[in-house]
């Protein structure tokens with residue numbers, strides 16, 4: 191029962207608490223440099239991933255990631271973000287991990303952060319031998335590294351998602367407050383609907399019609415600053431100005447109504 | 448007056464007021480746009496003009512075919528991943544939903560002075576603005592011995608439709624252990640990775656049905672698009688099956704004989720059981736007939752609008768245009784069409800004209816669930832459309848990512864065909 195409790199609300203809350211701490215932490219960093227360019231954010235991401243490679247050394251005795259990674263003592267970690275816990279085919283799991291997945295635990299930056307900070311505290315009965323990564327920046331780095339192997343449509347939000355702590359944090363409020371010019375957005379949307387079906391159907395590529403504007407803006411700035419994965423989206427978002435992103439957000443929101 | 452200065456004056460006039468529409472246009476009734484070619488460029492331009500002008504512009508699309516089979520994904524049809532039906536699209540939605548008038552005829556001449564297009568049956572269609580997107584024409588003489596008749600035995604399948612079906616049936620009927628030879632095209636040609644995606648799909652079929660077959664690529668080039676990715680993939684999925692011979696080893700192609708399958712080159716004589724000959728290419732014939740091409744065989748355009756450099760009332764899209772750094776692809780043609788539609792609508796109705804943004808991404812399938820992609824952003828510079836940023840898939844990517852890339856290409860196909868032909 192304790193496991194259930196840890197995985198139920200309690201733990202979600204403590205996971206969120208950590209996440210909130212992370213948001214505040216990164217806001218503080220970003221605060222001093224709100225005008226920081228997307229390029230600087232990209233550099234920070236590169237630094238994190240670089241550091242993550244080192245932190246991953248603590249995992250690599252049991253886990254593989256990257257090209258054709260296979261299960262070892264622990265499961266392979268490609269496409270970890272968004273994966274339900276305990277579900278990799280052929281991997282060996284503790285009953286506690288399988289149960290956690292069955293109860294709805296999905297690996298997100300927040301849950302990975304909480305788990306890696308204190309594995310046995312997060313999932314009592316996990317067989318993962320890691321003692322825990324104490325340093326919050328190291329965990330952030332590790333997550334950035336793991337996320338870089340989670341590319342692909344599964345890593346694009348299929349539906350509006352709440353901002354991802356640690357990934358989407360630090361967007362200045364002026365940007366969120368920009369009012370979009372929907373007519374301009376309609377013109378710009380021509381570029382989006384070459385891939386994202388204007389009818390809102392999703393097949394291989396997620397729908398972007400009808401999102402709340404704030405979610406749209408946050409996601410696009412996530413790609414623009416290279417914090418979110420996906421090369422096509424980074425390329426497209428990379429050259430859009432904040433006004434253009436706001437215009438698109440306004441247009442696609444309107445289209446969904 | 449140079450076009451750029453004129454354009455400046457037009458846009459200055461527009462920005463003062465949307466009512467600044469030239470009075471002669473209003474006097475004439477609805478402005479008329481004629482689009483030649485209902486493919487990736489022309490279909491998109493017609494649809495956006497009709498959709499966005501909400502009836503203010505009279506849009507006529509001239510296209511001889513009743514239905515359009517896309518070249519994009521035609522290789523996947525050859526590989527057995529798509530049905531022919533699923534890559535063939537009708538013009539019904541353009542007519543019924545968007546009010547585009549579609550005339551199923553060939554345009555045979557353009558009188559740019561009188562602003563009139565002549566059709567095969569002799570009838571004439573006047574325009575205020577003309578958009579030309581006729582794709583490519585094949586330079587038969589670039590491969591000695593090749594001709595439209597020879598293509599019935601040695602298909603090019605570089606314009607999709609019956610040629611695609613012919614090539615597919617020949618591949619499937621090839622004798623066990625036979626030799627498939629492709630003559631690849633020289634630059635510039637439509638779809639830079641296309642020939643090599645095709646090789647992948649042919650190999651995919653042979654691996655299942657004809658595992659001792661050989662594939663030889665005779666290439667007039669030294670390198671090709673996504674080369675490292677394709678060669679890695681061929682090695683991985685079809686070891687020993689594909690031999691690629693670059694120009695420096697091959698020399699030139701001296702002749703092809705469609706009846707016997709014999710292909711003579713400086714290097715050797717190849718005997719093909721099935722040959723796929725993809726000759727050199729130029730702009731669609733009507734573009735040349737209309738006097739829009741230069742000595743490259745393609746049409747120079749103004750980078751910010753796709754307006755012809757030869758005639759300010761004419762725009763050229765897609766494969767026929769000289770689009771600077773942009774590759775000749777459906778994605779590019781579709782992207783250019785939207786920039787052009789915005790400019791044409793602005794010029795005719797005074798609607799807002801926004802700055803041009805171009806982009807392209809080409810997905811290719813190497814084997815089941817093994818997709819790769821390459822893409823870039825482009826912006827108009829003074830002299831040409833210029834690449835700004837880009838990306839390409841990497842060798843050694845894991846299979847989950849490759850599968851995701853393939854799935855993404857399915858989404859793209861659904862998206863772009865809806866964007867060209869309507870949903």
Ligand SMILES: Cc1cc2nc3c(=O)[nH]c(=O)nc-3n(C[C@H](O)[C@H](O)[C@H](O)COP(=O)(O)OP(=O)(O)OC[C@H]3O[C@@H](n4cnc5c(N)ncnc54)[C@H](O)[C@@H]3O)c2cc1C
Pocket residue numbers: 483484485486487488489509510511512515517518519520521522552553554555580581582583604605606637638641642645731732733764765766767775776777778779780808809810
């Ligand atoms: C095997 C292959 C694979 C490809 N794969 C991809 C891919 O994956 N992604 C991608 O983006 N691109 C791909 N392409 C390229 C793409 O098909 C072309 O670049 C694109 O279709 C160009 O658009 P367009 O409008 O210039 O010409 P088209 O799409 O060819 O349209 C031209 C139309 O004009 C009509 N026409 C010609 N002359 C006249 C006339 N005189 N009067 C009236 N109508 C006329 C023709 O009937 C035709 O319908 C591929 C091409 C090939 C050959």
